[in-house]
Amino acid sequence: MKILSIQSAVAYGHVGNSAAVFPLQRIGVDVLPVYTVNFSNHTGYGAWKGPLIAPDDVAAVIEGIQERGAFPQIDAVLSGYQGSEGIADVVIDAVARVKAANPAAVYACDPVMGNAKSGCFVAPAIPVLLREKVVPVADIITPNQFELGFLTGTEPDTIESTLASADEARAMGPSTVLVTSVERPDREPGTIEMLVVDDAGAWIVQTPQLPMKANGSGDVTAALFTAHYIESKDAATALARTASSVFDLLDNTLNSGERELQLVASQEAYAHPRMQFAVRQVR
Template sequence: MKVLSIQSAVAYGHVGNSAAVFPLQRIGVEVLPVYTVNFSNHTGYGAWRGPLISPDDVREVITGIEERGVFGEIDVVLSGYQGGEGIGEVIIDAVNRVKAANPSAIYACDPVMGNAKSGCFVAPAIPVLLRERVVPVADIITPNQFELGFLTETEPDTLESTLASADLARAMGPKTVLVTSVERPDRPEGTIEMLAVDDQGAWLVQTPHLPFKANGSGDVTAALFTAHYRRTGSAAEALELAVSSVFDLLRTTHESGAKELLLVESQEFYADPRRQFTVTQVR
């Protein structure tokens, strides 16, 4: 499998491509990373250095890859945080060109906009761009529950309302929706859930909630779920594998007290997931 991953990169820590590439490689995926920023660290620190890469330069890198004749071999285009408005159009163009070369290729979009605790932390134009231009051309989207509500202009909270919002998102274009950070009011205390929905049904998985902020965990989740889904064709299987790997990555990081994900130290959890959580079909 080959994945063209168009995301940010940092030197210190693990977000964007700096979070997604290694876990994908560890499960045997060939990754072609294209960077949209090249920062010293993620912006959550409040200070960082390095360039925001212009859309024209990102497009040039993608064109250079195309000129090597490999677009026909790409199975997945993956995108995450979009720092500027112009990157969305570059990604859409890349998806169209890859699919022209390989009609079986899919596009997975992590529509990064914010979360329930921090609110929306991207430029005001980004949610509109995602909703109107990017999400409609995606095959898979991986929003958290807050972002799902933003995309569909709803307020999902219960399982029923989250399923309804996922259906609205699927009506926009993508056939598969993975909803992360699902927090139902009636869930057992100290737990958190993920929900996967596609044409075959809907599946929910529940894990203990680890009380710390883990920048980059969504990027790892989107990458692993997409790769497993592409390989197996099963949302339930992909959900079980991805959740197992990401939980053990988070648990290892939390227990160590590290500021950044222990991505390398947790590598065996990607290659050999423990499958410690039961996926339940809810529709």
Template sequence: MKVLSIQSAVAHGHVGNSAAVFPLQRIGAEVLPVYTVNFSNHTGYGAWRGPLISPEDVREVLLGIEERGVFPSIDVVLSGYQGGVGIGDVIVDAVNRVKAANPGAIYACDPVMGNAKSGCFVAPEIPDLLRDRVVPVADIITPNQFELGYLTGTEPSTLESTLVSADLAREMGPSTVLVTSVERPDRDPETIEMLVVDDAGAWIVRTPFLPFKANGSGDVTAALFTAHYRATGQASVALERTASSVFDLIELTYRSGERELQLVEAQESYAHPRPQFAAEQVR
């Protein structure tokens, strides 16, 4: 499997491509990382250094890859946090070019906008860009419950309302919707869930909740789920493997006392995910 991953990069810590690339490589994927920023650290620290890479420069890198004749062999295009408006057009153009070269390729978009606790933390124009121009060309999207609500103009909370929202998102274009950080009011408060919906049905998986903010865990989740789904074609299998790997990563990080994901230390969790969480079919 060959993955073209267009995301941010940081020197210290693990978000964007600095979170997604290694786990993908560890499960056997060939990754072509294209950077949209090159920062010293993620912005959650409140201070950082380094450049935001211009859309024109990102486009040039992608053109160079295309000129090497690589696009026909790309199986997956993956994107995450978008720092500015122009990058969305660059990503959509790259997706169209890859799919023209390989009609079997898929595009997975993590529509990063914010979360229920912090609200939106991207530039004001980004949510509309994602909703109106990027998500409609995606095959897979991986929003959290908050982002799903924004994309669809709904307020998903219960299982039923989250399923309705996921169906509305699928009507926008993507055939597969993975909803992360699902917090139903009737769930065990010691747990958190992920829900996936595709043409074959809907499944939910429940894992223990850890009181820890792990920057980059969503990037790892989007990458692993997309790769497992592409490899198996089974949403439930991809969900179970991803939930197991990401939980073990977050638990290891939590127990370490470190702020940044212990990405390398958890590598066996990606290569050999434990069969510890069963996906329940809910439709």
């Protein structure tokens, strides 16, 4: 499997491609990473060094990959945090080019905007671009519950309302919606959920909610789910594998006492998921 991953990169820590590439490689995926920023660290620290990469330069890297004849072998395009407004057009163009070379390829979009606790943390134009231009051309999207609400103009909280919001998102274009950080009022205390909806049905998985904030965990989630979904062609299987791996990554990080994801130390969790959480069909 080959994935063209268009995301940010940091030297210190793990977000964007610096979070997604290694877990994908560890499960046997050949990743072609294209960077949209090249920062010293993620912006959550409040200070960082390094450049945003101009959209024309990002497009030039993708064009160079195409010139090497790689596009017919690419199974998926994956995108995450978009550092500047012009990146959306670059991603959309890359998706069109890859699909022209390989009609079976899919586009997985992680529509990074923010979360329920912090609100939006991207430039004001980015959420609108994602909703109006990027999400409609995606096959898979992986929003958190907050981002799903923005995309659809709804307020998902219960299973029923989250399913309805996911259906509205699917009506925009994507056939598969993975909703992360699902927090419904009637869930068991100390838990958090992920829910996936596709043409075959809907499934939910519940894990303990760990007392931590983990920058980059959503990037790992989107990457692993995309690869598992393509490989297994089964949403429930992809959900179970992803939930298992990401929980163990987060648990290892919490136990380490470190702020940054313990990405390398957790590699066995990607290669051999423990499958410790039951997936339940809800539709």
